[in-house]
Every structure is written in C-alpha cells, then in structure tokens.
Amino acid sequence: MRRVIAETQWRAVLIALGAMCIASAGRAEQPNWLVISSDLDRKLEIEEGSPDIAGERSGDWIDEGFGYVELEWQSHIRIKARSKVVHTQRMVRLFVTNAGAQQAGTFEILVKTSRSKLFIDRAYLLLPGGLRRAVDPKSIQITDPQEPNFFTDVKNVSVPMSGIIPGSIAYIEFRIERAIDEDPLPWSSLSTLQTSVPILSNEIIVENDRAADWYAWKTNDPELVCESDSDGRLIRRRSETAAVKADPAVRSYYDIIPHLIVAERVSWADYAAPVGRLVESKLDVSEAMTETIERIRSEFASPEERAEEVYRIVANQVRYLGFEHGDSAVVPHAASLT
Numbered sequence: 001m002r003r004v005i006a007e008t009q010w011r012a013v014l015i016a017l018g019a020m021c022i023a024s025a026g027r028a029e030q031p032n033w034l035v036i037s038s039d040l041d042r043k044l045e046i047e048e049g050s051p052d053i054a055g056e057r058s059g060d061w062i063d064e065g066f067g068y069v070e071l072e073w074q075s076h077i078r079i080k081a082r083s084k085v086v087h088t089q090r091m092v093r094l095f096v097t098n099a100g101a102q103q104a105g106t107f108e109i110l111v112k113t114s115r116s117k118l119f120i121d122r123a124y125l126l127l128p129g130g131l132r133r134a135v136d137p138k139s140i141q142i143t144d145p146q147e148p149n150f151f152t153d154v155k156n157v158s159v160p161m162s163g164i165i166p167g168s169i170a171y172i173e174f175r176i177e178r179a180i181d182e183d184p185l186p187w188s189s190l191s192t193l194q195t196s197v198p199i200l201s202n203e204i205i206v207e208n209d210r211a212a213d214w215y216a217w218k219t220n221d222p223e224l225v226c227e228s229d230s231d232g233r234l235i236r237r238r239s240e241t242a243a244v245k246a247d248p249a250v251r252s253y254y255d256i257i258p259h260l261i262v263a264e265r266v267s268w269a270d271y272a273a274p275v276g277r278l279v280e281s282k283l284d285v286s287e288a289m290t291e292t293i294e295r296i297r298s299e300f301a302s303p304e305e306r307a308e309e310v311y312r313i314v315a316n317q318v319r320y321l322g323f324e325h326g327d328s329a330v331v332p333h334a335a336s337l338t
Helices: 002-026 050-063 098-104 268-280 287-299 303-317
Strands: 034-036 068-079 084-095 106-112 116-126 132-134 141-143 154-160 169-179 188-192 202-208 215-219 225-228 234-238 259-264
Touching: 068 098, 084 098, 106 116, 106 169, 116 154, 202 215, 287 303
Parallel strands: 034 116, 068 202
Antiparallel strands: 068 084, 084 169, 106 154, 116 132, 116 169, 141 154, 188 259, 202 234, 215 259, 225 234
C-alpha cells in the first residue's frame, strides 16, 4: 500500500513538473527584436473600398481556380540619415474559398535578427458582415527557417488569421528597421512583383534622407510606372498583375517573375574591396592543409601542375551545401573549418 502511494505521488510530481515546464514555455519572454502592437485591429486606411472590389469579382476568381487573391500590396522604404532603413509592408488578402484560407491564412515574415527589429503594427481579419477581428498576439510564432539552422540569425515569424470564412479579408502592416552601417555588404532591397495568385494593386514608395545619389534602382518590369512627387519621394505603381503560370520545367520562379531592386549605389571597387577583406580574413591554414601543401610541393614541380592538383583535391574532397541566411550568406568561415 505504501509503495502504491509512493508511486502515485511520484507520478503527481512528474505531471506537476511537466505542467510547469509547459506553462513556463508559454510565458517565454518576447525577444528584443520583436514588438507587437497592443491594438492590432486598429483600422488601416487602405481598408476603404476593398470589400466592394472583392464582392464584384469573387465569382470570377473562383471559376479561375484561385482560393485567395492579393487585393493590395504597399511597400514603403525609408532610407534614414543615420544608419537605418525602415521597410513598412502592408498587405490586403481576400479569401474566396475555404481552401484559400487553408493555403494562405498565415502570413510569414523573415527577419535577420542580428541588426533588425520587427514591429507588427496591425493584423486583423475583416469578416463579410463587417466585424473586425484582431490576431491573438499569443498565436504569433517564432521559428527557424525550414532549412537546417546552420550559421544563421534569420527567424521566421508566423502571423495566423483565425476564423476565416469565404469573403473574409486579411489586413496586415509590419515594419522592419534594419541597421545597415555594419552590414558586410552594401544595402539592397528586392521586391517581387508577381506571385501564384493575382495582385490587384502593388505600390512601392522610396523616401531618402541621405544624399540624392546614395541609392539606385532597376526593374525588369516594363509595366511598372515610376514617378516622383513634390516631396521627392519615388513612387512605383503596378496595376493588376496576373498570376504567374505554373510550369514544371521552371526550376526557379525568381528567374522569370518581374522584380524591382533598390540598392546603395557603389562602384565595382567599393564592392570588391570589402568582399576581398572578408575572404582574406578567413585564410588560415590547418595542420592537415600544411601536410597537403608539402606533399604537392614535393610531387609536382611546376606551378601549373600544383594548381591543377589543388583544384583536384578541392573538387574531390570538399562538399559544399549552402544555407544562405543572414551574414553567413556572404561571410565565409575559416578555411581550416571548411
């Protein structure tokens, strides 16, 4: 009897400890690079007019096989005078079928956490009857990217919309503040202008607090309309964009979809010099490398033969698999480690 009581008490202790662990995990502190607004359902100005557009064309989108469409994308890039770039993104997504809600009911945001800060300012669902439902801040999840977590500071932030029914419209606004002066390479921002569903409106605004020629831009989309206003802001607008056509022969859709790049203007020398310094700082030599060098010197007389043997060794013995996230995308590790 005494043993049964002891085992029962021991199980109770295990259950209690497990419950405490689960509770403490749920109360994990929010990282210092993430700020979630206390009023996520505060109405966005771009909400006006969206329901009317959705009602008029939902039937056509269903017939074309789209479970959801992007009603509006707005990107605002602010190049600040002091070492920062602030990128504000607003997205409006209409769900026309239940399948669309399952496909795209969660917004994914990638953040390079070492020098960036993410602010989720608005995130809510507008139901067909007009009810506005905010995202539960506790449902926002932070995970590693899908690839193995090797040498990366990148995190994935998932913002799920709950209670989606056909006709619902999701609104989200977030900002990423990036400190750029310590980046290993010059700053740039790439915006894609097409996706797997129609985009009704896409607007990109660039404001620059630095010298007028500090940045440059380029696009391969002939339909992207570019202009500037009286305040000196550069505005790029794209009217309705059809969904990219699925093609099993296409290895990467980034090669065929149009895009816009905004980047710090640098000369080739300005770009090559820091890359050279990054590589040179990693040129250490291990004991195994020293032994290989001595063998090559003894077996091969000419520089051409030695170079060919070095190439053969690297090609045959070094296996390279790149998970290019954060600074590790451009900053190599020591040659001895590789």
